[in-house]
Amino acid sequence: SQQGEEDPQALSIQEGENATMNCSYKTSINNLQWYRQNSGRGLVHLILIRSNEREKHSGRLRVTLDTSKKSSSLLITASRAADTASYFCATDLIQGAQKLVFGQGTRLTINP
Amino acid sequence: DAGITQSPRHKVTETGTPVTLRCHQTENHRYMYWYRQDPGHGLRLIHYSYGVKDTDKGEVSDGYSVSRSKTEDFLLTLESATSSQTSVYFCAAGLDTQYFGPGTRLTVL
Numbered sequence: 001s002q003q004g005e006e007d008p009q010a011l012s013i014q015e016g017e018n019a020t021m022n023c024s025y026k027t028s029i030n031n032l033q034w035y036r037q038n039s040g041r042g043l044v045h046l047i048l049i050r051s052n053e054r055e056k057h058s059g060r061l062r063v064t065l066d067t068s069k070k071s072s073s074l075l076i077t078a079s080r081a082a083d084t085a086s087y088f089c090a091t092d093l094i095q096g097a098q099k100l101v102f103g104q105g106t107r108l109t110i111n112p
Numbered sequence: 113d114a115g116i117t118q119s120p121r122h123k124v125t126e127t128g129t130p131v132t133l134r135c136h137q138t139e140n141h142r143y144m145y146w147y148r149q150d151p152g153h154g155l156r157l158i159h160y161s162y163g164v165k166d167t168d169k170g171e172v173s174d175g176y177s178v179s180r181s182k183t184e185d186f187l188l189t190l191e192s193a194t195s196s197q198t199s200v201y202f203c204a205a206g207l208d209t210q211y212f213g214p215g216t217r218l219t220v221l
Contacts, residue, residue: 031208042116042202042212043155088154090210098143098162098207099170104154 004032004089004103012109019076021106023089024069030092032065033100034074037086046074046087079110115139116213118203124219131190133216135203137183143207144186145170146178148199149215155202161186193220 007022023032031050035043049056049065049072056063062075076083086107090100115138125131135144145160147170157170159178167178175197179187186205190197198220204210 033209035212040215042214043204043210045209045211048209092208099145099157099160100210101157102147102155104152 004091004101006087006089006103006106008106009104010107010109012111013079015079015081015110015112017079019079019083019108019110021074021087021108023072023074023103025072025089025091026070027093029067032063032072033090033092034061034063034072035088035090035102037088037105039085043088076108079108081110081112084108084110116203116205116211118201118213118216120216121214122217124221125193126221127194128192131193131218131220133188133201133203133218135186135188135205135213137186137205137211139205139211140183141205141207141211142183143205144180145204145210146176146186146188147202147204148172148197149202150199158188158201190218193218195220 004023004025033048034046037043047058047063049063060077065072086105088102088105090102117136119134146158147155149155156172158176161167161180177189201216203213
C-alpha cells in the first residue's frame with residue numbers, strides 16, 4: 001500500500017500564481033521530502049523537513065508538516081513555466097533502513 | 113544529476129534474456145538504491161545497498177538481483193526478463209537526501 005499520497009494528481013495554473021500540493025502518509029516518519037521530476041529526467045531533491053519541524057522555506061518553496069494529521073504541503077509561489085514538472089513527496093519511515101517511500105506525484109502545469 | 117550515471121540509457125530486449133543495468137556514482141555515498149517507475153505506481157524500491165557487498169530487498173524485488181562489489185558501482189540484474197519488467201529504472205545514492213540518475217528505459221518484448 002502507498003505510504004504517501006499526493007493531492008491533487010494534476011494541477012494546472014497560470015504563470016505567476018501560487019501552486020499548492022498536498023501529501024498524506026500513514027505511519028510515523030523521521031522526515032518527509034519533496035522531489036521534482038521533469039519529463040524524461042531523474043528526480044531532483046527540493047527540500048527535507050524533519051518530524052520535529054513544522055515549516056521550512058527554500059527560495060520560492062514553502063513546506064509545512066503536520067504530524068498530527070500525517071500530512072504535508074508544498075507551496076510554490078510566483079510560479080514560472082520552468083516549474084512545470086511532477087512533484088513527489090517521500091517519507092523516511094522510522095522503522096525503515098534509510099528507505100524512502102514515494103507517493104504517485106502531482107503533475108503541475110504552468111501555463112504562460 | 114549529482115554524479116550519478118546509468119548505463120545503458122535505453123534497452124530493448126526479449127522475454128527470457130538476462131539484462132544488467134549499471135549505476136555509477138562519484139560521490140562515495142554508502143547507500144545506493146534501485147527503483148522502477150511505472151504509471152499509476154510512482155517509484156517503487158527494488159533493492160538497496162548499505163555498503164560494499166551489503167544489500168537488501170525492497171518492495172518489488174522478485175525477479176531482480178543486485179550486486180555491489182565497489183562503493184561506486186551498483187548493478188541490477190533481471191535474471192530472465194519478462195514483459196512486466198518493462199519500465200523506467202532509476203538508480204539513486206545518498207543518505208537523508210537521495211540523488212538520482214537519469215534513468216534507464218527498458219522494454220521487454
